Amino acid sequence: xxxxxxxxxxxxxxxxxxxxxxxxxxxxxxxxxxxxxxxxxxxxxxxxxxxxxxxxxxxxxxxxxxxxxxxxxxxxxxxxxxxxxxxxxxxxxxxxxxxxxxxxxxxxxxxxxxxxxxxxxxxxxxxxxxxxxxxxxxxxxxxxxxxxxxxxxxxxxxxxxxxxxxxxxxxxxxxxxxxxxxxxxxxxxxxxxxxxxxxxxxxxxxxxxxxxxxxxxxxxxxxxxxxxxxxxxxxxxxxxxxxxxxxxxxx
Amino acid sequence: xxxxxxxxxxxxxxxxxxxxxxxxxxxxxxxxxxxxxxxxxxxxxxxxxxxxxxxxxxxxxxxxxxxxxxxxxxxxxxxxxxxxxxxxxxxxxxxxxxxxxxxxxxxxxxxxxxxxxxxxxxxxxxxxxxxxxxxxxxxxxxxxxxxxxxxxxxxxxxxxxxxxxxxxxxxxxxxxxxxxxxxxxxxxxxxxxxxxxxxxxxxxxxxxxxxxxxxxxxxxxxxxxxxxxxxxxxxxxxxxxxxxxxxxxxxxxxxxxxxxxxxxxxxxxxxxxxxxxxxxxxxxxxxxxxxxxxxxxxxxxxxxxxxxxxxxxxxxxxxxxxxxxxxxxxxxxxxxxxxxxxxxxxxxxxxxxxxxxxxxxxxxxxxxxxxxxxxxxxxxxxxxxxxxxxxxxxxxxxxxxxxxxxxxxxxxxxxxxxxxxxxxxxxxxxxxxxxxxxxxxxxxxxxxxxxxxxxxxxxxxxxxxxxxxxxxxxxxxxxxxxxxxxxxxxxxxxxxxxxxxxxxxxxxxxxxxxxxxxxxxxxxxxxxxxxxxxxxxxxxxxxxxxxxxxxxxxxxxxxxxxxxxxxxxxxxxxxxxxxxxxxxxxxxxxxxxxxxxxxxxxxxxxxxxxxxxxxxxxxxxxxxxxxxxxxxxxxxxxxxxxxxxxxxxxx
Ligand code: SF4
Ligand code: SF4
Numbered sequence: 011x012x013x014x015x016x017x018x019x020x021x022x023x024x025x026x027x028x029x030x031x032x033x034x035x036x037x038x039x040x041x042x043x044x045x046x047x048x049x050x051x052x053x054x055x056x057x058x059x060x061x062x063x064x065x066x067x068x069x070x071x072x073x074x075x076x077x078x079x080x081x082x083x084x085x086x087x088x089x090x091x092x093x094x095x096x097x098x099x100x101x102x103x104x105x106x107x108x109x110x111x112x113x114x115x116x117x118x119x120x121x122x123x124x125x126x127x128x129x130x131x132x133x134x135x136x137x138x139x140x141x142x143x144x145x146x147x148x149x150x151x152x153x154x155x156x157x158x159x160x161x162x163x164x165x166x167x168x169x170x171x172x173x174x175x176x177x178x179x180x181x182x183x184x185x186x187x188x189x190x191x192x193x194x195x196x197x198x199x200x201x202x203x204x205x206x207x208x209x210x211x212x213x214x215x216x217x218x219x220x221x222x223x224x225x226x227x228x229x230x231x232x233x234x235x236x237x238x239x240x241x242x243x244x245x246x247x248x249x250x251x252x253x254x255x256x257x258x259x260x261x
Numbered sequence: 262x263x264x265x266x267x268x269x270x271x272x273x274x275x276x277x278x279x280x281x282x283x284x285x286x287x288x289x290x291x292x293x294x295x296x297x298x299x300x301x302x303x304x305x306x307x308x309x310x311x312x313x314x315x316x317x318x319x320x321x322x323x324x325x326x327x328x329x330x331x332x333x334x335x336x337x338x339x340x341x342x343x344x345x346x347x348x349x350x351x352x353x354x355x356x357x358x359x360x361x362x363x364x365x366x367x368x369x370x371x372x373x374x375x376x377x378x379x380x381x382x383x384x385x386x387x388x389x390x391x392x393x394x395x396x397x398x399x400x401x402x403x404x405x406x407x408x409x410x411x412x413x414x415x416x417x418x419x420x421x422x423x424x425x426x427x428x429x430x431x432x433x434x435x436x437x438x439x440x441x442x443x444x445x446x447x448x449x450x451x452x453x454x455x456x457x458x459x460x461x462x463x464x465x466x467x468x469x470x471x472x473x474x475x476x477x478x479x480x481x482x483x484x485x486x487x488x489x490x491x492x493x494x495x496x497x498x499x500x501x502x503x504x505x506x507x508x509x510x511x512x513x514x515x516x517x518x519x520x521x522x523x524x525x526x527x528x529x530x531x532x533x534x535x536x537x538x539x540x541x542x543x544x545x546x547x548x549x550x551x552x553x554x555x556x557x558x559x560x561x562x563x564x565x566x567x568x569x570x571x572x573x574x575x576x577x578x579x580x581x582x583x584x585x586x587x588x589x590x591x592x593x594x595x596x597x598x599x600x601x602x603x604x605x606x607x608x609x610x611x612x613x614x615x616x617x618x619x620x621x622x623x624x625x626x627x628x629x630x631x632x633x634x635x636x637x638x639x640x641x642x643x644x645x646x647x648x649x650x651x652x653x654x655x656x657x658x659x660x661x662x663x664x665x666x667x668x669x670x671x672x673x674x675x676x677x678x679x680x681x682x683x684x685x686x687x688x689x690x691x692x693x694x695x696x697x698x699x700x701x702x703x704x705x706x707x708x709x710x711x712x713x714x715x716x717x718x719x720x721x722x723x724x725x726x727x728x729x730x731x732x733x734x735x736x737x738x739x740x741x742x743x744x745x746x747x748x749x750x751x752x753x754x755x756x757x758x759x760x761x762x763x764x765x766x767x768x769x770x771x772x773x774x775x776x777x778x779x780x781x782x783x784x785x786x787x788x789x790x791x792x793x794x795x796x797x798x799x800x801x802x803x804x805x806x807x808x809x810x811x812x813x814x815x816x817x818x819x820x821x822x823x824x825x826x827x828x829x830x831x832x833x834x835x836x837x838x839x840x841x842x843x844x845x846x847x848x849x850x851x852x853x854x855x856x857x858x859x860x861x862x863x864x865x866x867x868x869x870x871x872x873x874x875x876x877x878x879x880x881x882x883x884x885x886x887x888x889x890x891x892x893x894x895x896x897x898x899x900x901x902x903x904x905x906x907x908x909x910x911x912x
Contacts, residue, residue, distance in 0.1 A: 202516075
């Protein structure tokens with residue numbers, strides 16, 4: 011069995027909004043770069059599957075040479091190989107085509123896992139486009155995966171619960187975060203071993219971009235609005251707080 | 262009348278043969294201890310240059326803590342009882358030896374003043390004192406305090422106490438019958454008292470008691486290594502070999518063999534079995550008295566966390582005794598939750614009369630869990646991931662690195678121009694409440710006209726990684742800092758956080774980073790003493806919470822108190838100074854989901870109970886923990902860093 015995990019290198023997702031700056035419509039280069047938040051959950055899920063199914067685990071990324079040092083963490087976490095498709099497009103169709111090329115190149119991939127967010131401002135569309143291009147099924151928001159014979163049993167996390175699904179054949183799954191797939195801290199010998207593993211660099215292809223052009227990007231100004239709730243009755247305060255948060259669509 | 266040795270006894274010299282047997286059995290048992298301890302690794306440590314250190318032996322510590330038992334007297338009744346017993350038995354031992362020397366070589370010990378004062382009065386006094394000590398310990402074994410039985414009581418002490426009591430009582434009976442038969446010995450006050458009640462004609466009973474006394478003595482000696490009484494040798498040895506520098510000394514690790522293609526074998530990181538520990542650690546476990554003093558002072562144990570430092574020691578001691586040195590289940594038996602509940606406050610070390618380094622053992626297990634097994638509680642893991650990704654552990658922070666100094670004109674450290682590096686540290690950079698410490702310190706330094714500057718990029722020293730067990734991450738962060746300091750030519754550093762101070766002074770020098778480091782509390786004290794700043798006294802009462810990493814670990818107690826003394830009336834909590842109670846934030850536990858009572862609430866309550874108007878501290882982690890802790894009891898902001906109080910007094 012061969013599992014591929016898609017991992018991308020993104021600017022620190024925790025840069026406080028007050029500190030956030032754009033250059034050329036993109037996050038400023040001074041921000042620390044790291045593997046995408048949910049991608050680490052996908053890697054962890056992949057490592058667990060690898061351990062359970064004695065599978066091979068390949069990490070695939072689309073990006074630049076500088077990303078390699080960051081991506082080595084995925085190897086240290088348990089990936090067997092790292093394939094980097096070289097390119098800097100942020101068009102989801104182009105990225106998906108490049109990833110497809112890498113997956114086709116591997117030849118025997120059974121399952122592709124990816125974090126539920128994409129680097130395309132978190133719209134998370136790359137995986138579904140990729141699944142379409144591969145002609146495989148796409149299942150988003152997956153929290154658990156189990157292999158049973160020829161079948162994959164998966165749990166899909168919803169706001170209000172879980173849906174269990176099963177499918178056979180190949181698939182692209184986007185992975186959500188649950189306590190069971192909190193990314194492991196790589197152990198020291200794996201970090202050192204990862205440094206020595208060769209990385210397969212693949213020349214990217216131009217692909218077919220969307221027929222859309224970026225006109226402008228704007229970051230919202232940070233604004234804080236304070237409201238004091240009366241706290242004579244704690245239960246009532248809590249109810250009011252909850253309804254206000256719902257009204258404002260925070261919950 | 263001159264006392265006659267072996268009075269009424271035939272073949273008394275035979276007792277020396279029994280003594281020889283006892284000594285052989287004793288030596289065999291003691292050798293067994295050595296064989297067990299020898300299974301640990303040989304300690305590789307550079308000699309610490311201390312006056313009076315001979316080879317690996319810290320002579321001062323051996324005398325004060327090992328022989329005089331200075332730490333025992335922190336519990337006055339136990340201390341005095343132990344003193345009575347130990348010194349009493351020692352004097353009795355000397356007396357017995359003198360008798361043997363008299364018999365063998367005619368040493369004139371039964372003559373004149375020496376006989377009257379030492380052989381009669383002093384030996385009776387010693388026996389009496391030892392008996393009182395034994396009675397105290399016997400009663401305490403029957404009615405034990407909680408610390409002796411939690412999580413487990415040590416059996417075996419009572420047998421030896423019983424034997425010793427029998428030895429002393431038979432000794433007095435023998436003396437009483439002898440005096441009753443041969444006439445009073447005015448200086449042997451116990452013997453005379455006994456003689457008043459005993460018949461001088463009971464010569465057969467005297468003989469039986471004499472032999473009973475002698476054989477029980479030999480039994481006691483032979484049994485020592487097979488009983489907890491072995492502590493009379495193990496504890497002084499452990500004390501003599503324990504580095505007297507306060508706090509847990511974790512050293513730094515060399516990871517070069519992990520990078521070395523030709524290295525035969527990579528070392529195991531941290532410890533998972535008893536054989537992974539050094540001989541000194543195994544000696545720790547063998548020396549443990551199971552007295553529970555560490556358990557009693559441990560903030561984790563006293564707030565219903567699953568950790569008991571005594572429990573850890575007891576588990577290891579039992580495995581060592583049973584020869585289970587290869588047992589891989591140690592960590593699972595002690596439990597991961599217990600090991601990560603340690604705040605590394607080192608209160609246990611401070612309290613331990615046997616000079617045992619409990620936190621070091623705990624941290625060695627943590628190192629293995631984190632660096633070899635990738636096992637760590639979720640929140641700590643997130644903090645560690647953040648450290649790896651962003652060089653600070655404050656994940657989910659809403660603050661940017663420059664937020665603390667917005668609207669302030671803070672100079673950047675300039676090579677060759679700036680005198681002090683003001684090291685801001687991670688908590689002060691990223692935690693909103695702690696940011697005020699740096700803002701206050703900047704005001705103080707500006708007012709005092711100090712030449713200082715900050716780094717352009719803020720970073721953590723690596724302390725949280727080290728205390729959570731990730732020595733590798735610590736060394737990477739420390740190396741980055743050292744390289745930057747070298748580039749900038751940094752020589753003097755002012756720290757705002759005692760954790761940074763501790764790292765810079767203890768862990769950076771072995772990695773090549775040598776600086777003059779001054780905690781901000783000390784620096785402020787110096788500025789006030791030098792008249793550089795003159796803060797106004799608000800006349801308020803201020804209670805001071807000693808941060809573990811500043812006080813207990815680095816013995817800085819006076820400077821912050823001097824500062825507070827200039828600002829108002831200093832109030833002390835019942836637990837302060839070296840006996841201070843942790844805020845709960847150390848050892849990565851700032852990122853812990855606490856079970857049981859929250860440590861910061863216990864400490865905050867203790868501070869509030871003093872009735873002081875304000876709570877002062879000198880550590881950003883303590884400030885954050887206590888600010889949070891007081892919220893349970895009052896809405897009023899009560900906790901402040903001393904820099905904030907001083908800056909307020911400058912306005
Ligand atoms: S260092 Fe502190 S928290 Fe850790 S075991 Fe000792 S007393 Fe308990
Ligand atoms: S470690 Fe020290 S304080 Fe704790 S039980 Fe053992 S001897 Fe007592």
